Amino acid sequence: MNIRIENLTKAYGDFKAVDNMNLTVGDGQLVGLLGPSGCGKSTTLFMLAGLTQATTGRIFFGDKEVTKVAPEDRGIGLVFQNYALYPHMTVEDNIMFPLINRKVNKQEARKMAYEMAELVQIEKLLKRKPSELSGGQQQRVAIARALVKKPKVLLLDEPLSNLDAKLRVETREEIRRIQQEVGITTIFVTHDQEEAMSISDQIAVMKTGVVQQFDVPQNMYLNPCNRFVATFLGTPEINIIDVEVSGGAIKCGDVVLRTGVDVKNGTYKAGIRPESFTHRGDDHKYSVNSVRMIGRDLLLHLDMAGGDVRAITHSGQSISAGDTVEFSIRESSIILFGSDDKVIGKF
Numbered sequence: 001m002n003i004r005i006e007n008l009t010k011a012y013g014d015f016k017a018v019d020n021m022n023l024t025v026g027d028g029q030l031v032g033l034l035g036p037s038g039c040g041k042s043t044t045l046f047m048l049a050g051l052t053q054a055t056t057g058r059i060f061f062g063d064k065e066v067t068k069v070a071p072e073d074r075g076i077g078l079v080f081q082n083y084a085l086y087p088h089m090t091v092e093d094n095i096m097f098p099l100i101n102r103k104v105n106k107q108e109a110r111k112m113a114y115e116m117a118e119l120v121q122i123e124k125l126l127k128r129k130p131s132e133l134s135g136g137q138q139q140r141v142a143i144a145r146a147l148v149k150k151p152k153v154l155l156l157d158e159p160l161s162n163l164d165a166k167l168r169v170e171t172r173e174e175i176r177r178i179q180q181e182v183g184i185t186t187i188f189v190t191h192d193q194e195e196a197m198s199i200s201d202q203i204a205v206m207k208t209g210v211v212q213q214f215d216v217p218q219n220m221y222l223n224p225c226n227r228f229v230a231t232f233l234g235t236p237e238i239n240i241i242d243v244e245v246s247g248g249a250i251k252c253g254d255v256v257l258r259t260g261v262d263v264k265n266g267t268y269k270a271g272i273r274p275e276s277f278t279h280r281g282d283d284h285k286y287s288v289n290s291v292r293m294i295g296r297d298l299l300l301h302l303d304m305a306g307g308d309v310r311a312i313t314h315s316g317q318s319i320s321a322g323d324t325v326e327f328s329i330r331e332s333s334i335i336l337f338g339s340d341d342k343v344i345g346k347f
């Protein structure tokens, strides 16, 4: 079932927590709602769930408008950050609960709960209480409980934030597997860009209630629409430097980063991702401020015209602070921003 959000706004007095949102999510897609704390992600999800009333705008599930439909009649499964399992019930009873509530007979409910438990791979834990499970297992129970009624839409609000780093990665892969197996249209709220990038079909990046860009992860990363999106995605963070364009050359101080550029003379902000430093033959010499190992790569801090920039290079080279290294910037990877922070082009 596809989801269509039209001109959706939630206002608290003069303050717009969500400001004129338009978004279409295709059937069976997983969309990540991504943005910093307070940008309106949860408010959006709550409006989709029917737990918060929209001020203006409309929500459609398939052809049906659900803007004013009660939460229990929307055909949604909800999973929150804190699992919200019933502590006194077994895992099985927790998963069965929505069915018993709907007067499904017990034998049938037990069978459906078992199928769900198999799907999320906790069928061996059915007789345990939530307190006897790890955080990751509890989250699987919460997902099984959300899916047992066979909803058409799955809404997840920061489902991984209570888990430690390793479990978070495992559980997000699990969520993706389950979502694809069931083929359910899913909206997933997170403030973690890597999480959103790794499992989403498309991502909506939000800032102060406004969707900045809605795109597939790779395109969002390579072709951000503005400085906020460019900065929000990627670790280590993109370098933002002051540059001057004159006579077709992009310069940072006395460092000529590019020539033959068709941009009006003036000063600009430029974004350069750390992995865009490469060797091309017309390399510039940089002195190394510091070196740090990050996984397989080295993260270098380089001096560029008196400013500090991050560059990633492969490890296995012996580079130390105080050394001089030579780099140029990869083709089409200097992103110039206009005074409104929108992208002018890539050079």
Ligand code: ATP
Pocket: 012, 016, 017, 035, 036, 037, 038, 039, 040, 041, 042, 043, 044, 191
């Ligand atoms: P987080 O990642 O911290 O959960 P979020 O992106 O999910 O943040 P929301 O919870 O959607 O953000 O909140 C968006 C904005 O709306 C915030 O500035 C919040 O303070 C405000 N807000 C939320 N609920 C209310 C309310 N009932 N009254 C007034 N303001 C509210």
